[in-house]
Amino acid sequence: MPLRPSLFVFGHDLRLGDHAGLAEAGRHGAVVPALVVDPRRLSVLGRNPRRAAYYSEAVQSLARDLEARGTRLICRRGSIAATVLGLAREAGARAVTWSAGYGATAQREGRALQSALEEAGLRATIVHDAPAVAPEDTAAARTTGGGRGYRSLAAYVSAWADQPREPLTARVRFAASDLASHALPSPADWNGAGAGTGTPSEAQARVALDAYLANAVLSYRSARNLPADERTSHLSAALSFGIISARTVLRALDERARDPFLLTEERSSLETFRRSLARRDFFLQLAWFFEETPDAVLQPRMRAFGFARTHPFLDAWREGRTGFPLVDAGMRELRARGWMHPRARQVAASFLCFDLGVDWRIGRDVWDAELVEDDPALASGNWQWIAGVGADLAQFPRIYNPRKQARSFDPSGTYVRRWIPELANVPDANLFDGDAAEQRQLALPLYAAAPYARPVLDHETTARAFLARYQAFARAATR
Numbered sequence: 089m090p091l092r093p094s095l096f097v098f099g100h101d102l103r104l105g106d107h108a109g110l111a112e113a114g115r116h117g118a119v120v121p122a123l124v125v126d127p128r129r130l131s132v133l134g135r136n137p138r139r140a141a142y143y144s145e146a147v148q149s150l151a152r153d154l155e156a157r158g159t160r161l162i163c164r165r166g167s168i169a170a171t172v173l174g175l176a177r178e179a180g181a182r183a184v185t186w187s188a189g190y191g192a193t194a195q196r197e198g199r200a201l202q203s204a205l206e207e208a209g210l211r212a213t214i215v216h217d218a219p220a221v222a223p224e225d226t227a228a229a230r231t232t233g234g235g236r237g238y239r240s241l242a243a244y245v246s247a248w249a250d251q252p253r254e255p256l257t258a259r260v261r262f263a264a265s266d267l268a269s270h271a272l273p274s275p276a277d278w279n280g281a282g283a284g285t286g287t288p289s290e291a292q293a294r295v296a297l298d299a300y301l302a303n304a305v306l307s308y309r310s311a312r313n314l315p316a317d318e319r320t321s322h323l324s325a326a327l328s329f330g331i332i333s334a335r336t337v338l339r340a341l342d343e344r345a346r347d348p349f350l351l352t353e354e355r356s357s358l359e360t361f362r363r364s365l366a367r368r369d370f371f372l373q374l375a376w377f378f379e380e381t382p383d384a385v386l387q388p389r390m391r392a393f394g395f396a397r398t399h400p401f402l403d404a405w406r407e408g409r410t411g412f413p414l415v416d417a418g419m420r421e422l423r424a425r426g427w428m429h430p431r432a433r434q435v436a437a438s439f440l441c442f443d444l445g446v447d448w449r450i451g452r453d454v455w456d457a458e459l460v461e462d463d464p465a466l467a468s469g470n471w472q473w474i475a476g477v478g479a480d481l482a483q484f485p486r487i488y489n490p491r492k493q494a495r496s497f498d499p500s501g502t503y504v505r506r507w508i509p510e511l512a513n514v515p516d517a518n519l520f521d522g523d524a525a526e527q528r529q530l531a532l533p534l535y536a537a538a539p540y541a542r543p544v545l546d547h548e549t550t551a552r553a554f555l556a557r558y559q560a561f562a563r564a565a566t567r
Contacts, residue, residue, distance in 0.1 A: 093117045093263040095181040097124055097172055098161070099189060100462065101217050101330035102146045103290040104153055106255040108217040108333075109187040116183035116211065118263035121154055122162045123147065124171045125273055134278045135457055138426045142288055142460050144273040146329050149289035151272055159262035162269045168197055169204040176210055178267055183211035187330070190218065190375040191464035192382045218327075220253040220334035220365060223373035237377030238370065239386070239479050245366045255335045288325070293332035297323065301344045309357040312364075315414070315429040315503035321361070322427070327368070328463040334365055341365075371469030374479060382468040383449060389565045390477040393558070395447035401544040405440055406454055411543035413504040413511060413520060414494040415439045420507040426460035431497055437474040438488040443550045448475035476558075485558060487551050491520045510540035 094116035101109055113119045133140040151161040164171045176184050184205050189198060198214055205212035216222035227237055229247040238244035304311070304319040311319035326332045345358045378386060385391045404410050408419035418432030428436070440451045448471040456467060472478025476485035498504055501519045505511055511519060 091117050092180050092182040093120050093265075095120050095122055095172075095176050095179055095184045097122050097184065097186040098150065099187055099194075099330075100328065101187040102150045103293075103331050103333070104150075104157070104260070105290060106257075106333040106336045107260075108256055109185055109215040110260045111256045111258040112213055112215045113183070113185035114258060114260040116185070117181075118261045120162060120179045120181060120263045120265050120267070121159060122164065122172075122175055123272070124168050124175075125163060125165045125270075126168050126171070127165075130273070130277055133273075136459075137278060138458075139460050139462055140273075140278050141275055142325060143329060143462070144275060144277070146288040146331055147272050148274070149287065149292075149331075153290060154262070157262055158264065160265060160269060161272070162265060162267050163272050165270045169201045172201055173204055173208055173210075175267070176205065177208075179263075179265065181210070183213065185213045185215060187217040188214050188376070190372045192375075192379050193464075195376075195379055217333065218330060219369040219372045220338050221248050221251040221369055223376040225251050226369075226373060227377065237373045239374070241367065241370050241479060244370045244373070245363065248366045248369060253335050253338055255333065255339050288329070288331055290331055293323070293326040294336070296326075297321075297332060297337060297340055301340055305341075305344065305361055306350070306354040306357050309353070309360045312360070312430050313497050315417070315432045315498050316506070320430060324427070324461040324463070328461040328466075334368065338362065338365060368466060370479070371466045374469055375465030382464060386472055386478040389562070392565075393477065393561050395441070395475070396445050397447055397450065399444045399446050401444060402440075402446060402450070404541065404544050405436075405444060405446075408507070409541040410439065411541040412439065412490040412494075412547070413501070413508060413540075414498060415490050416541070417504040417507040422455065422458045424507070426458055428455075428459075429503070431493070432503070433470075434474065435488045435490050435493045437471065438486065439490055441475045442485060442487045442554045443490075443545060443547060445550075445554055448472060448477070484555065487555065489547060489551070491547065494520045508540065510538060514540075 094113045096110055096113035096119050098121065101107060104110065110119065133143060147161075154161050162175065164175055172184060186198070186201075189195060202212040202214060216224075223237060226244060226247045229250065230236070230238070238247065300321050300323075305321070307317070307319045308321070311317040323332065323337065327334060327337070341358060341362055345355065350358075374386070375382065385393075399405075401410065405415070405419065408416035408423070410416055414432060415436050418428050418436040421432065422428040437448075437451055440446050441448055452467050452471040456464075459467075469478060473480045474486070480486075494501075494504065500516055501511065501514075504519065
């Protein structure tokens with residue numbers, strides 16, 4: 089009697105190499121690769137056409153890679169639990185495996201699917217694949233906390249650094265299958281919407297990684313702070329959809345660090361990049377162990393703090409016309425590219441939370457509608473960190489002065505001029521002085537129709553007012 093196959097259901101892990109979920113599925117038999125497209129997921133993707141296009145292109149690439157391995161990606165459309173159970177029965181599978189999701193919705197769906205499969209007598213296995221180190225591995229290293237996750241980034245990174253995170257090299261045997269398959273996701277699912285995002289694929293992601301590690305990564309430490317510098321990895325979308333694994337990135341990074349001719353500053357850049365990957369894992373484990381945190385504030389003492397849900401200048405922030413060039417350039421880059429430089433992200437997020445006093449969840453959702461990357465756990469973790477209500481244990485919120493940040497990290501205005509053409513002819517000396525910039529623009533006929541916005545508020549005044557309110561709240565919370 090032939091062995092029964094194993095069903096693997098792809099999610100945000102759209103590749104074949106270094107794949108923890110596929111390796112586990114292969115332990116239970118020849119693997120039938122499947123993709124379930126449920127209506128809710130299609131609807132969510134439709135809110136972000138650029139992301140939807142990226143996802144559909146990545147799925148198409150995965151399907152081609154599977155065909156090259158002699159099998160097909162079986163696509164079914166419908167609710168996840170019922171569709172996976174039905175497909176498992178059709179395939180005659182004895183085991184079903186999939187990779188863990190870290191958003192609250194993905195975790196709930198995973199538990200529901202596991203229960204449905206186990207009630208039907210099937211083996212159901214959820215595997216950690218997105219992080220380089222599984223949450224349970226770092227939690228097990230804790231001497232306190234009963235195996236729970238870390239809330240402190242420093243303590244987490246220390247435990248993370250000691251864990252093995254080798255790429256997986258097991259070769260998976262795929263099953264030949266004549267199961268019926270629905271159409272793969274395509275732009276037609278969203279009325280053809282979606283800007284082209286290239287051709288995201290496992291091979292393309294690896295080529296991009298190798299090219300980055302060859303040279304540009306050696307400047308990462310400075311590039312992550314200079315908005316005009318493009319020498320950051322730009323791997324966020326590929327990692328979020330699992331087109332490349334974090335383990336693969338780390339292994340390649342470790343190999344690059346073995347170069348005996350690296351300068352001290354270059355080694356520091358490699359270590360800074362490694363820490364950014366550890367920080368990514370930190371937020372994934374935080375979401376895994378503290379599932380309520382996507383919308384609930386992680387710090388209990390800050391849950392009653394009064395962030396606003398709206399503001400007269402919220403639309404100005406969203407559209408990049410606050411009159412603060414670095415904030416506006418970042419928001420315009422986001423809308424144009426579906427990506428924003430890390431330093432610009434920090435400054436734009438700080439402006440929303442502290443200058444406007446608007447709830448971090450509003451900002452997270454605004455960015456979610458534009459970013460190609462699709463990582464709810466990272467989005468919530470990073471926004472809570474910036475807002476000073478999450479895993480950041482600083483005594484006071486880190487309020488960025490947008491003009492000082494611009495002078496420090498974009499002193500010649502290269503970045504802001506790239507995204508704010510209204511400022512093209514403003515002298516460097518006046519670029520970040522709102523009044524001087526405005527006066528210069530008014531003197532130029534070029535700007536008569538579309539002058540750059542005046543600052544919508546006084547940063548010093550609003551920042552002091554917010555900090556005073558924050559301190560009063562913190563004092564009252566400790567009584």
